[in-house]
Amino acid sequence: MKVISVIGSGTMGNGIAHVFALHGYQVNLVDVSSQALDKAIQMISKNLDRQVKKEVISDTQKNQAILNITSHTDMDAGIAEADLIIEAVPEELTLKLELFEKIDRSGSASSIIASNTSSISITRLASATSKPENVIGMHFMNPVPVMKLVEIIKGYKTSDDTAERIYSLAEKIGKIPVVVNDYPGFVSNRILMPMINEAIYTLYQGVAGIQEIDSVLKLGMAHPMGPLQLADFIGLDVCLSILKVMQNGFGDPKYAPCPLLVKMVEAGHFGRKTGEGFYRWDMDSKELKVSERFN
Numbered sequence: 001m002k003v004i005s006v007i008g009s010g011t012m013g014n015g016i017a018h019v020f021a022l023h024g025y026q027v028n029l030v031d032v033s034s035q036a037l038d039k040a041i042q043m044i045s046k047n048l049d050r051q052v053k054k055e056v057i058s059d060t061q062k063n064q065a066i067l068n069i070t071s072h073t074d075m076d077a078g079i080a081e082a083d084l085i086i087e088a089v090p091e092e093l094t095l096k097l098e099l100f101e102k103i104d105r106s107g108s109a110s111s112i113i114a115s116n117t118s119s120i121s122i123t124r125l126a127s128a129t130s131k132p133e134n135v136i137g138m139h140f141m142n143p144v145p146v147m148k149l150v151e152i153i154k155g156y157k158t159s160d161d162t163a164e165r166i167y168s169l170a171e172k173i174g175k176i177p178v179v180v181n182d183y184p185g186f187v188s189n190r191i192l193m194p195m196i197n198e199a200i201y202t203l204y205q206g207v208a209g210i211q212e213i214d215s216v217l218k219l220g221m222a223h224p225m226g227p228l229q230l231a232d233f234i235g236l237d238v239c240l241s242i243l244k245v246m247q248n249g250f251g252d253p254k255y256a257p258c259p260l261l262v263k264m265v266e267a268g269h270f271g272r273k274t275g276e277g278f279y280r281w282d283m284d285s286k287e288l289k290v291s292e293r294f295n
Contacts, residue, residue: 001169005030005082007075007099009040011273012116013088015144018044021068022061022145023173029071030078037071044069047145076106084169086138088116091241096120097128104129112162114138118238119185119193119245122155132157136166139186140175142234150175153182184249189242196239197258199227203278203294204260210278210290228278229288231261232271240265 004020006013009031017040021027031037048062057065072078079085085103089095096117103113113135115125126132137153150170154163163179170177180187199213208216214226231239240257247255264270264277269291271277280289 001083001165002026003028003082003084005079005085006088007031007079007085007103008088008090008116009033009036009071010088010090011142012140012144013086014040014043015047015142016086016088016116016140017069018047018065018145019140019173019175021065022048022057024064025068025173027069028078028082029069030073030075031071032073034071034073037073041066041069041071047143051145075102079103079107079111082107082111084112084114084166086114086116091118091120091238091245093120093124093245096125100125100128100135104131110134112136112166114166116140118189119242121184121249122153122158122182126155126157133159134162136162137182137186138166138170139188141188148174148176149188150177151186151188152177152179153186154179155182184246185242190246193239193242193246194255196227196231196234197243197255197261200231200258200261203228204258210294232277232279232281235270235273236261236277237265237270 003026005028006017007030009029017027017029029037029040045066048065051057052059052062085107087096087099089099109131113129115122115137116139117137118139122135122137126135129135132155135155136158139151139153141147141149152163152167167177185193202208202213203210210228214228217223217226240261243255243257268274269276272281275281276291278291280291
């Protein structure tokens, strides 16, 4: 594989583009918004600068990585020559299905189509294409340049050849691939999201405050980040979407989102990306403060 197309230039998309470009692949970063693409390239450059400062990479490697990325607002042009197309759009089934249909019409018949979905069935997404054997899940963790894990998820019709090629590719970009089965939430979010949801319920029911809940998990269970801080970091809207996928997929009330989470998302408080969730996020300050709404 030489050419990688990444559709979606948000946090996950630009992180995936960053990693592939740094490892010498030609990357087409595709988004409907030129402003979003400009912002993504700026973020990639900033994150590469961070790696240079930490002496993880050289200035030469950083400059070459930027040169390896080409931005596209025309999806057809952005995926035409791709060996691998990675979908990294918001966690909405309808949106992803429509996108997979478009990719199937415009992409090369030999291209592998991977989804960065964190919870949605790969089998369901593959059903929107004429080549389900070429569809696979490639779930990167946030922040992509830092986190080593990639969950590899085979759909019902994913071929062994596709799985083997993606497993090998993940290793080539310095990741550790782990193969899991295609069930809602896979492994990572099937375990993580109920924990985050329970932490929100613990706050909602007045058992303890935000800092107390996070401190118990950090100090008592050696978690590097408390569950409420992590929820803010992931995005409360993303957490809600994943919980809904699992609730619908399993039909089990234990995955029902906490009413507090639902209200916060309805109010537009998604966490770090909107500046407020359980905490107030000031990008210029290293101090993390609890949102005034919970004081």
